[in-house]
Amino acid sequence: MLVAKSDTGQYISLAAPWEKNDLFTMRKEQNFFCTTCNGEVQLRLGEKRIWHFAHRSAHSCDIEIEPESAYHLSGKIQLYHWAKKTNKNVQLEPYIKNIKQRPDILVETYSGKRIAIEYQCSTLSHATFSKRTNQYYRIGITPIWILGGNRIRRLSHSIVQLQSFDWLFAKNADRFHQLSILYFCPTSKQFIYLTDLIPYSSTKTLTSLKIYPQESFPFSYLTDFQKNIRVSKQNDWLIIKKHWRYSNTSFKKSYAHHYMNKVFQTLGTPLSLFPSEAGFPTPYHFVVETPSYLWQSWILIYFLHLQSNQPFHLKQLIISFETLVRKRVFTLRRLPQVKNNDLSLAIRGYLYFLCKLEIIGQINEETFIKRRKVICPQSIEQAYKGDQQLLSTYFKRKEI
Template identity: 40%
Template sequence: MLVALTENDNIISLASLRLEKEELLQLRHECTFLCPACRNEVILKLGTKQAWHFAHKSKQSCTDELEGESPYHIEGKKLLFEWLQKQKLDVRLEPYLQDIKQRPDLLVTTTKQTYAIEFQCAKISPQLFNKRTFTYQKNNLIPIWILGGNQLKRQHRNIYRLTSFHWLFSNNYFTKSPPQILSFCPLNKTFINLKNLTAISSNNSITSPSYISLKDLSLQKLFDFDKPFPDIGAWLEAKKLWRKQRLHLSQSQQFLRRLYYEKGQSLWLFPSEAGIPVSFHYFIETPTYIWQSWLLEIFINTKKIGDTFHCTLVRRAFYTLVKKGIFPLRMLPLLENGSYFLAIDGYLKFLCHVGILTTRDQVIYEKTAEIPTQKNLAQAIINDRYLFLRYLRMK
């Protein structure tokens, strides 16, 4: 931590003090420092390998739930604090909020809102993430979670490895835009904003990353939104990968394969009408081609032209598979709008757009065309591109 109290409750901030090491050594000799959260004694560490900071004495427990801080984390907090100060904003570093017993890394107060900024450089549990987020929201504080750049892993071009932990940070602050993840690297003093997130598996996502230097950005412009434009090439490459056979299948893949095998069909020749990145698809961790193929097989391929079904039946059947763990959902506490059933509704709307279904009230759907059967992999790849372009014209 960068902030401690003296025995007289004076605040000592290493980010604000402009003291040389000799002066800090003298201060350490003269004062006893206390943790603002638990009021146990902390030590001022002035080593040469790590950033100067306060630390609890060994084997002491603290009521604050923050993880042990790395030099990377400490340096990032200092840079973000100075960045906000230069903008003439009312910013406090590591304030302990007694009423809610939480200590954000930064607290920024404007004329309209107060923001609790968390710079997270190590993995924490979804339960702790949700607890801290909901506590801020309940107390009229807007939580802004910034992921440490050390947590990002680029797989290929604009494809990043994003696990369920990373998706906790997905947000659409101040807009109704698709989700994005904000990251900061203190080593090169750069924000990395992963925009237009499109999930292609439980661990990989297509994104449009933007890199902005700390000195070229303000808090006001931090969440400016660019109109999304799906990466056609990356998405079609993802569909090609889905069509390649694998030795080890996930539970959801095995489930879908059994449905196809009963009819003598190959899982890897799933309809091109499946695997569409409809709005809110990211609420469902299962890849789109799996849950959409299931929907086509259960609610459309089993019906004749002119037959109808109610969207509630689809939602109920889907949720049954969620409870069984076949179609897991993502936990997205920072997204104010959206849900898995809106993803289902968006997919039904797409099927109406391409002429498979019709509806008058978005509740009852009628089958109006058969879904073409894929003859081989080459034909499937051609059809994938055709269907995806039709989807783009729909947006």
Template identity: 30%
Template sequence: MLQAKLNNGKLITLFEFSKQEIEVLRSDHVFFCPVCKGKVIIKSGSKIIPHFAHQNRKNCQTHEGGEGVYHEQGKIMLYQWLIKQGLDVALEQYISSIKQRCDIFLRVGKKKIALEYQCARIPINEIQKRTGSYLSVGIQPIWILGATNLKRTTKHSFKVDQFLLQFLHQFQDQSFPVLYFFDPHSKLFTIIGNVFQIGKRRMIGNFIIKKLDSMIFLDMFKTSVDSRELFLTEWRKAKYQYRMYQPKKLYGTELSWYNWLYYKGTHREFLPSIIYLPISSQYKMLTSLGDWQSRICLEFIDPIPIGAVFSLNSCHFQFRKSISTDSFPLVQPSADPIMEYLHLLAALGIIEQVSEHEFRKSKNLHHYSHIEDALKGDEELLKELLNIFETKYEHDS
């Protein structure tokens, strides 16, 4: 821990002192944990950030992190960054009602915020528990990941797994999820906004990278930038790869899907262009974009005549085993990928929403018989999508 108390209750933040001052403190004072009141000792040296450690940890309700120098450096830099902005900030604040200590606690107006700087990979259930506890007492948690967790693959894409998905933030006034990263070595803060999952282990988004000292806290929530490049590069590439993909061997759910397409008398290459569209809440689906979107189109929309109605509830029932039951407490409000897809089809004029849970077919789906026509159709649809998403991005900005 970076802070401890003296006998008189004064709080000491160790990194604020020089080496000589620390040695004086060590010889002249006894220090106590702010949480359990147990004795703590100073740990300092040439290769570690000065901090306090329990003489006996087993009775303390909080833990000391153990994430190392990288974590401590980042936490200190973020704390000092917020202090310079004149914000009401506390380091390593212990919240007794939920028995948790957050890295940084701050108040912005009437909002209470717990800022967690997470570098180590911890169990997903622990992330969910800590996040849920904050929310239960009216504190908004914001998780900033150590940059060592970011595996960038191209200008707009990065690798993702279930651990990383737990840190997707989506606030009430945002239409797209966002991720935060900070590297104390380079002092670079990375915001990945307007995030979409395009594969089981791959996401795309707009990267905003700034020196920490060149931004303010509120900049963390300004994630909308020009979406044109994102769609004209990464999504175009992803759609092309999806259309042209030829697996060498089929197994599992992919084999089942190919068999289902064969039963339907079609193939991936000839599917309507409205299949495999970008859905910001795809992370909630256990099946791939192309799989579940093709089933909605070919099971619910394609067979019925223009003017006929189908229900959202029937779609939910069909995919009841395909929607993850995992909690994503940082996503507000709760996302519904099926409803999001149906709304996108409505924006494209394929269907029309006639009530809260019902949609009417407006157009017949266009199937292809030649790959050249399919690729041309995909390109035309991309232009329509670009107009739709640019409107959404402008709304978020």
């Protein structure tokens, strides 16, 4: 921690420009105490780590204490000074008693809005993340979670690796139902926005990466980032669909893959020849963690038993899909900060896409009708050609 109380009740912030000799003298003459639990803390003035306060090893605080690396402490200090430049009141590590929370930074803007900045470099459980977030909202504080830049794992210029923990930080980015995640790197003094997040597996995601020097990143971007930097990912997605078709011959696969492989075997078709109409990043597809070619193929096959012009209800499809989720065939992604992250939106988004392809039609808000049969390709070559034609049409219409 960077803030503690002295014997006299004075708050000592290590974000201030202290001389080391002054802190050495203070440490000899005074004791220091946690601002949360009043337990005694040590002032550590090492050469390798950033100066900080720490509880005695056997002490338990009133709030959950996470280990803070030098990277984390440095980022917290930089974010504190950055926020102070353009806001009415900024506090470092204040203790909010009624919710027993101590945000890294608490900001009051000139418009009167209160914002808690949480700079997160270590892993949190989903339960802890949700609890903290909900507590802030309950007392009228908007939480802004920023991930440490050292968590970014780039696999290529447009592909990153995101774990389920990273997805907790995803937020709605714009009107195109796209998501973004914000990072900050104290080493390079840069904010990094991952936008247009298009996951194609449980851990791999297509994205557009935008880097801002700290001094040119407005504070308003924390709550209102609407930069539209959408870039066509047609070629990237075509490569991904090729990978899905080729990788179906490998041995290490998920339960969803094994399940759908058996489904396709009953049709006398290998899974690698899934319909070209499956595997698209349709609106809200990110709600489902299972790769889209699997769950969308299941929806297409769900129609095969229907006769042409036979209606079906969205609710029936959702119930059947939820049954497979409960059986752990398909997996949903945890997105606590994303508005409208319901499974029904992902399914509806795909059905609307099928309507545009005239595979199905829409009778009313909840009822659809089968228009034509979906045909699986007869060869990999035919599959590639179908993928290319459909993707060209899809991206030309700017569906994503």
